[in-house]
Amino acid sequence: MNITRAIHRLTSLLGEGITVSKPVLDAHGLSETYFPLTPPDAVVFPTSTEQVSQIVTICAEECCPVIGFGAGTSLEGQTQAVQGGITVDFSKMKAIRRVAQEDMVAVVEAGITREELNEELRATGLFFPVDPGANASLGGMASTRASGTTAVRYGTMRDNVIGLEVVLADGRIVQTGTEARKSAAGYDLTGLFVGAEGTLGLITALTLRLRGQPEAITAAICAFPSVDNAVACVTDAIQMDLSMARIEIVDTATVAVFNSVAGATMPETPHILLEFHGTESSVKEMAQVFGEIAADHGGMGFDWASRPEERAALWRMRHHAYWSILQSRPGATALVTDVCVPISRLAEAVSAAQDDIAASGLFGPILGHVGDGNFHAILMFDPAKPDELAAAKAASERMVSRALDMGGTATGEHGIGIGKLHYMEREHGAGWSLMGDIKHALDPQGIMNPGKLIAQKEAVTAVL
Amino acid sequence: MNITRAIHRLTSLLGEGITVSKPVLDAHGLSETYFPLTPPDAVVFPTSTEQVSQIVTICAEECCPVIGFGAGTSLEGQTQAVQGGITVDFSKMKAIRRVAQEDMVAVVEAGITREELNEELRATGLFFPVDPGANASLGGMASTRASGTTAVRYGTMRDNVIGLEVVLADGRIVQTGTEARKSAAGYDLTGLFVGAEGTLGLITALTLRLRGQPEAITAAICAFPSVDNAVACVTDAIQMDLSMARIEIVDTATVAVFNSVAGATMPETPHILLEFHGTESSVKEMAQVFGEIAADHGGMGFDWASRPEERAALWRMRHHAYWSILQSRPGATALVTDVCVPISRLAEAVSAAQDDIAASGLFGPILGHVGDGNFHAILMFDPAKPDELAAAKAASERMVSRALDMGGTATGEHGIGIGKLHYMEREHGAGWSLMGDIKHALDPQGIMNPGKLIAQKEAVTAVL
Numbered sequence: 001m002n003i004t005r006a007i008h009r010l011t012s013l014l015g016e017g018i019t020v021s022k023p024v025l026d027a028h029g030l031s032e033t034y035f036p037l038t039p040p041d042a043v044v045f046p047t048s049t050e051q052v053s054q055i056v057t058i059c060a061e062e063c064c065p066v067i068g069f070g071a072g073t074s075l076e077g078q079t080q081a082v083q084g085g086i087t088v089d090f091s092k093m094k095a096i097r098r099v100a101q102e103d104m105v106a107v108v109e110a111g112i113t114r115e116e117l118n119e120e121l122r123a124t125g126l127f128f129p130v131d132p133g134a135n136a137s138l139g140g141m142a143s144t145r146a147s148g149t150t151a152v153r154y155g156t157m158r159d160n161v162i163g164l165e166v167v168l169a170d171g172r173i174v175q176t177g178t179e180a181r182k183s184a185a186g187y188d189l190t191g192l193f194v195g196a197e198g199t200l201g202l203i204t205a206l207t208l209r210l211r212g213q214p215e216a217i218t219a220a221i222c223a224f225p226s227v228d229n230a231v232a233c234v235t236d237a238i239q240m241d242l243s244m245a246r247i248e249i250v251d252t253a254t255v256a257v258f259n260s261v262a263g264a265t266m267p268e269t270p271h272i273l274l275e276f277h278g279t280e281s282s283v284k285e286m287a288q289v290f291g292e293i294a295a296d297h298g299g300m301g302f303d304w305a306s307r308p309e310e311r312a313a314l315w316r317m318r319h320h321a322y323w324s325i326l327q328s329r330p331g332a333t334a335l336v337t338d339v340c341v342p343i344s345r346l347a348e349a350v351s352a353a354q355d356d357i358a359a360s361g362l363f364g365p366i367l368g369h370v371g372d373g374n375f376h377a378i379l380m381f382d383p384a385k386p387d388e389l390a391a392a393k394a395a396s397e398r399m400v401s402r403a404l405d406m407g408g409t410a411t412g413e414h415g416i417g418i419g420k421l422h423y424m425e426r427e428h429g430a431g432w433s434l435m436g437d438i439k440h441a442l443d444p445q446g447i448m449n450p451g452k453l454i455a456q457k458e459a460v461t462a463v464l
Numbered sequence: 465m466n467i468t469r470a471i472h473r474l475t476s477l478l479g480e481g482i483t484v485s486k487p488v489l490d491a492h493g494l495s496e497t498y499f500p501l502t503p504p505d506a507v508v509f510p511t512s513t514e515q516v517s518q519i520v521t522i523c524a525e526e527c528c529p530v531i532g533f534g535a536g537t538s539l540e541g542q543t544q545a546v547q548g549g550i551t552v553d554f555s556k557m558k559a560i561r562r563v564a565q566e567d568m569v570a571v572v573e574a575g576i577t578r579e580e581l582n583e584e585l586r587a588t589g590l591f592f593p594v595d596p597g598a599n600a601s602l603g604g605m606a607s608t609r610a611s612g613t614t615a616v617r618y619g620t621m622r623d624n625v626i627g628l629e630v631v632l633a634d635g636r637i638v639q640t641g642t643e644a645r646k647s648a649a650g651y652d653l654t655g656l657f658v659g660a661e662g663t664l665g666l667i668t669a670l671t672l673r674l675r676g677q678p679e680a681i682t683a684a685i686c687a688f689p690s691v692d693n694a695v696a697c698v699t700d701a702i703q704m705d706l707s708m709a710r711i712e713i714v715d716t717a718t719v720a721v722f723n724s725v726a727g728a729t730m731p732e733t734p735h736i737l738l739e740f741h742g743t744e745s746s747v748k749e750m751a752q753v754f755g756e757i758a759a760d761h762g763g764m765g766f767d768w769a770s771r772p773e774e775r776a777a778l779w780r781m782r783h784h785a786y787w788s789i790l791q792s793r794p795g796a797t798a799l800v801t802d803v804c805v806p807i808s809r810l811a812e813a814v815s816a817a818q819d820d821i822a823a824s825g826l827f828g829p830i831l832g833h834v835g836d837g838n839f840h841a842i843l844m845f846d847p848a849k850p851d852e853l854a855a856a857k858a859a860s861e862r863m864v865s866r867a868l869d870m871g872g873t874a875t876g877e878h879g880i881g882i883g884k885l886h887y888m889e890r891e892h893g894a895g896w897s898l899m900g901d902i903k904h905a906l907d908p909q910g911i912m913n914p915g916k917l918i919a920q921k922e923a924v925t926a927v928l
Contacts (some may be wrong), residue, residue: 191655441905
């Protein structure tokens, strides 16, 4: 491994497109959550796929680690340079190469963010539906298999990326998928790179499935006496095939933060936030049916927001919940859990998680994508107090362990990174070694985002 | 490679669960289409995953080919033993291990067929939506990434298989996926085995996503003056986000067969067959909107079939179209094309395909899944006349070549097998060699369904 020589060669190649300035390195070694600063040795800012290919070719020749970087919003340390090396920042690759309106497909470069793309699509009547809350880059969203509030209706990145342009670990450029809606032509390479967290190659462009902006949208909020009631209501609605576009749960602690930080005036009890997309009459019908189901489960104060500005305010509050919670405890930081369980076990999982949090002595509001069985506890702790981090980790461990016992997963949408690496063997068994075989076949030197997702425990332990 | 020794050892293991009887071998070496008889050296009938694991372990030790076999309905020679070896017939593994009604999930063994599963599910109010027409096994449907008439609404096998149990090339048993609705935990192994056509391992069980039986179903049929009009109508309906559960096109030649063989009395012009699933009022609304769109595009004689027996008759006719077409030309056999193109190019692709067929001098009705951009030409030829097969192949080549030029794929749902192997390099470029790397990593001896999907051209050429 010769990182110094790689930097030297990359400087010749890129000129001003590479930096070793400490503030920039540090900005790329931060995380949104509790991981310690882990900067790379250099950051490059390619402007084209060909340049990415040249960068990776040099790194391969020098056996130098390569880490992809989108908007830096990942939550499991996916972009941290745990073995040093070169961070490839895609912020100068934001082009929309093509929008095929009739086919409802867009081809975009990896660095464009979700909000930037939807802003550009506004006039077409189409939109890209995956919404993780954060204004993440599309390349990053694909790499972590992101989803978020709309997955219950539109699916995750797995379902909405139909093709990729990827620079492989030896610098080759490969195109996966086609622009047809489906294909049975061989292994699903697109699906393999989605969720691979940059460990098999760097995504440089994506072919995305777009959707028609719905004719009508209605949002609503409803209070419930307990999480159990709220979940039972949603389970009934799903079984009735009620097509909800978003269906979110927030617990009492989260509502208290909305009231104290975000200016809400909600009764301090669990709430469901939801949205329907469809025709004028279908959203009305769905809303009415949902209202009846909610009433059966003790739902109170069912409140509809059909006006765009009311809806925007509601979802802004939900999307900003993480930052509002951080703001509610100045000086504290957060460990964010991300388990996903079969829906039949969701009420039990949330209730047990609340007990874990109470036992930990920490403040830990819970919110989640109740239609998917995926929820997050925002475990707040003082970074100056190691015992609080230990308590947060212990509570998180219990939640994950329970989720796996229930047939669920350690991560519904945040991915593995370095934070969840130690659950891979338990969750996947022989499957994890299979992943290692694939990694070795595609990246024999192990230069692509080393220390993430695949076993390389020594290097990672030093960071955790 | 020692097939004889493998058979000897398998006979000790399985007793009556293995046969070398010629009629059975021949039945497993047939294809539904034009490939010549290619029987294996033995057929085994395992009754459990453990037995499959023991079988594959022996075959691995003897370096003996292993071919999975479900219902034998594949169309690209996926189950043909082009290098001899052992065919693993899953017809004795049909158990439904579990139905989790609240989670809308079923765990089934690979040998159960689509119709058998839905018959068992009837009382639960749930169903498995993927419907390729043929009564295929679920393991086979997953292996070829099957889809069919309902993919426009419910997706393909890629979208409806959430976990797998797979016996790997060394006999190890691996579980992929969880029972949660989504996961971001590492590479999508489930997605990798779906569509791998048994070249990476044998699927022994599947965790399937089920759907609620819709409250109301309406089917309809509508005549159009041309394929162009019909496709333009469907494109408009998709852009309006009209949620069609099935949307099929049949050309004039297919309608003529329906009239002559299936007892229909349809005007001999292209038709759209469609179905809506939803609530009583939503299917009515969608039907009305579709009717208006159809009228704008010259649709005539819009005819609704809300009664179950009328709907069943309509879809029976569509599902039996392939056999009706075969029946309309006694003694002839068929080469079935399967291109899938971006929807914006569909009318052009169908029209050009009709020209290709006219130029070939063959009878070749066209039918397809117009909502996906996927269509089939049933190219009929006399198996005793090599020049007719050559003409069919040449017409098919032109259709595939055009589809690839349009950004489409050589196969929307039938897979690669041996019939489409020669398109893989053109469709995938460097991606095909990547598939070869993955194959080599997971099956270093190349014993899993050799000659299919991945380059091994010598062995295959002999058969084609």
